[in-house]
Amino acid sequence: MPQTPPSPPADADARRAIAPVICYPVDTLPAPDPTVMAAAREGLVKRAEVLVPPREARCFRVAAGQVFRITSVEGPQVGDLNLWNAADLSERFYSGKTRALHGTHVTTGDRLWSSFPALRPMATIVADTLEWYGIDEFGGSVHDVIGTRCDPYTHNLLSGGQYHHCCHSNLTRALTDETGLPLAKAEGHVHDVLNVFMCTGFTRDTGQYFMKASPVRPGDHIDFLAEIDLLGALSACPGGDCGAEHSSDTAPCHPLLVEVFDCAATPGHTPPPVNGYDRSHGR
Ligand SMILES: [Zn+2]
Numbered sequence: 001m002p003q004t005p006p007s008p009p010a011d012a013d014a015r016r017a018i019a020p021v022i023c024y025p026v027d028t029l030p031a032p033d034p035t036v037m038a039a040a041r042e043g044l045v046k047r048a049e050v051l052v053p054p055r056e057a058r059c060f061r062v063a064a065g066q067v068f069r070i071t072s073v074e075g076p077q078v079g080d081l082n083l084w085n086a087a088d089l090s091e092r093f094y095s096g097k098t099r100a101l102h103g104t105h106v107t108t109g110d111r112l113w114s115s116f117p118a119l120r121p122m123a124t125i126v127a128d129t130l131e132w133y134g135i136d137e138f139g140g141s142v143h144d145v146i147g148t149r150c151d152p153y154t155h156n157l158l159s160g161g162q163y164h165h166c167c168h169s170n171l172t173r174a175l176t177d178e179t180g181l182p183l184a185k186a187e188g189h190v191h192d193v194l195n196v197f198m199c200t201g202f203t204r205d206t207g208q209y210f211m212k213a214s215p216v217r218p219g220d221h222i223d224f225l226a227e228i229d230l231l232g233a234l235s236a237c238p239g240g241d242c243g244a245e246h247s248s249d250t251a252p253c254h255p256l257l258v259e260v261f262d263c264a265a266t267p268g269h270t271p272p273p274v275n276g277y278d279r280s281h282g283r
Contacts, residue, residue, distance in 0.1 A: 150167045
């Protein structure tokens, strides 16, 4: 027998009418230096590039103070980005805390924060040609930190079968190829991503995670200043522009270009210190 939902209390409307407060006001958050931000947009000298093939991932390395750019080439394409401290894979991008601090989607001036105990900026977004998009009528926006990454486990759970080119597997293979770690070890380092160029949100009526065709077009790019020495991995998602489906070979897919630049205007860059909490946890 279907359960009847509990009836609302007499003061339900009053309780719902309480105004929200921002969990983490960011006025005390260490902000990027505007001089460094401006400098990271000019005098860029290209040092390396990696073309990420469709439905595959590739690793790249960026030194602190260098800028890396992810560009859509050939056609609309979404990318799944992982970042690690190049000297210590246990310090990695923390999508959940970045979301708690900056919101569900990131753009110019926002920072990508690392995992505990370091909790420091790994990279700062210094340019984003899709910044104009804002938040659309469905509540959608671009470059989200709400999705996790497409993966073969959820695919198997929902649809069965063995699909090997989800971003999770692409990132795992790329990290194995770069580091020599066995697949099972590399897989443990793959983490929740920044969904570059992906247009997503939550439905207003059911609160479900949605995606829609990305507004990205060839030539659009997002630029990051590396705050620490980084190992990055980018997957060109099998969902293509993620307008229909992922975790299959159905969607048209395109490569993504990663370029690494020296930033002539910022000769020295001091990595931010690790977090100041003493880690005694009250004992
Ligand atoms: Zn994907």
